[in-house]
Amino acid sequence: MAVSSARAALVGAGQTKFGALKDGPREMLSTALGQAVASVDRGFDPGALDEAFLGTLGFSGWQLGNSSALLAEAAHRPGMPVTRIENACASAGFAFRAGVEAIESGRCEAVLVAGLEKMTDSPSARRRYWLGVSGDTEWERLAGLTFAGVYALLASRHRIEHGTPPEALAEVAVKAHRNALLNPNAQFHKAISREQVLAAPRVADPLGLLDCCPISDGAAALLLVRADRARRYTDTPVYVAGHGAGSDFLAVQERPSLTGLAASRRAADQAFRTSGFDRSALSLAEVHDCFTIAELLALEDLGLAPPGGAAAMTLEGATAIGGRLPVNPDGGLKAKGHPIGATGASQIYEVFLQLRAAAGRRQVPGATRALAHNVGGSGACAVVHLFEAG
């Protein structure tokens, strides 16, 4: 493949375990970054970094504002420009996009992107408050609409228009938990059955407890360099082949359709337009499954299934490891965990492993091209990246 200076390449990636962690945010950033540096085959000196981007919602108030400096400290580079980006659950995806563009523009030669969230140290009432801040405040949050409630509206509408069966939603969760058994960093290591998902206590009908991603702590770090310098660091870089981003009305009541997220469609269309490859060339996809319905919406919005076709695709096993298009082999937000600001970076961490054939027992055989899809809140923004093995 062509390797120009105007492309970006991943040469290292790391992440903490996801779950309820004892470490604080400073330690979590250091752990993820330390792993990322250690993963660079021929070594990486943080002194080479030109700039960094931190994706975090700032959940729980530990360092709600001005957290970007902590990333420079973790990299032992106080002084380096760092920008904190907050686009709700898509914070790290947008931070990665900023990092990629800093390389693609020719401005930077090496960039650090990290994602971070510390959620489990808040009492549960406060957690509900914090999760709500990613939806519309004036028309949704203050009216009592929860985040699960928004996705329940989307799931109901999808069922009305496409006849989506509850079993398809349940199968998303079953697959996620099965994949997470193969991921040592995942929050859940417990297989579940369709019957358990369908019988779980309702959170916001038709979504039950096992349709929802958990509350998680976690951090992830990614090292990007100019593509034409990548082989100084490793023989197996992962190239960023395309990217796209989009937005939508914040309040779902303003949107013309509830059976998909327009922001995801816009992001995917732009990403495929700017990359050199077709949807059919994908070896795997990391999609934003904050609730089970979200994975079905993603498959359709990204053009990986026809409208209304994601349920059948899921039920026939096409999205399982070993299927036609494995989706979320790491367990996804549902079972790997969803530390909000870290999620987008963790998805790309998984892509990095998979495209280097380093994903261990959950490896997708022969993976060469992958997609990562990160959604902010209930779809007010979304970002998609496409990758190919070096």
Add this chain to the structure above:
Amino acid sequence: MAVSSARAALVGAGQTKFGALKDGPREMLSTALGQAVASVDRGFDPGALDEAFLGTLGFSGWQLGNSSALLAEAAHRPGMPVTRIENACASAGFAFRAGVEAIESGRCEAVLVAGLEKMTDSPSARRRYWLGVSGDTEWERLAGLTFAGVYALLASRHRIEHGTPPEALAEVAVKAHRNALLNPNAQFHKAISREQVLAAPRVADPLGLLDCCPISDGAAALLLVRADRARRYTDTPVYVAGHGAGSDFLAVQERPSLTGLAASRRAADQAFRTSGFDRSALSLAEVHDCFTIAELLALEDLGLAPPGGAAAMTLEGATAIGGRLPVNPDGGLKAKGHPIGATGASQIYEVFLQLRAAAGRRQVPGATRALAHNVGGSGACAVVHLFEAG
């Protein structure tokens, strides 16, 4: 001057009045953006925008997370990629830098940058909590160090090392209030005397009430285009001639010196290096005077006064309108107001007016080159932009 596609030019700017506003955030963004569009001499179609960046701290919880979509809505461009950037009080400065780079990279032809904060709808105890989140949480905020307290430490140290007299701090406030009398958008329209500043109730010694900027609501919007397209929009564009950014340890206890902000020095050095002109060529400067001591630190950190020399420069009137280097002709954070996320964009709004000779009674005669300096929190990050008239 050379006008290449790789430079960015301001062709429009707008802002709300600063102070306690009745409008909510959506209306504030619409007002600022409407003014920015109306300021473009030959008209501007928001349909031409490729992307937008929003700087906001998310103070008070009105829309704490995921607020970027609101900017797309205000521009009647739901769908456009928008990134929220939060670097504390430097949020809009860093958002502007991201917008400039989106143009300079060749990726975008037209970009919207906005800054926003709604602060006065919070009760005062909550305000103290929110302001503290821009300092270090683990070592400062939870130990009870307030924001005024941090700057009081810097002021004390500056006095010890440089003999900075209280009258110099007071003169910063006197000048700010005098300039604000000439700015219809300013929060304060009231002249004050040195004696009043020195006699005001102490907030954190040596800083008194009149050494501190106020709590403010406000929004500002800036329209950037490729420099080689700027004259389609106006005969008097304002070009971005250079920019720089830097960071520092978040907690002041980690920093080797307290008599300046290293992040500001790093940002300024980079900005002057990347621009075509010298410090002596500046017609005016907009600097980050959240407390009176901050303006003195800025003058020294930016290389506009020698170390310890800002007090004398201020006392001799060099920084007044009509002086050798007018500083904060709009009244600065101190008297124009400091709606946190809006401040960096408002500084650039002032530069836009001044370099187009449109600043009315506060116009700096013959202004051709200007600097804008925006600091995050107590100096954990800073960003500097340099501008020249077209």
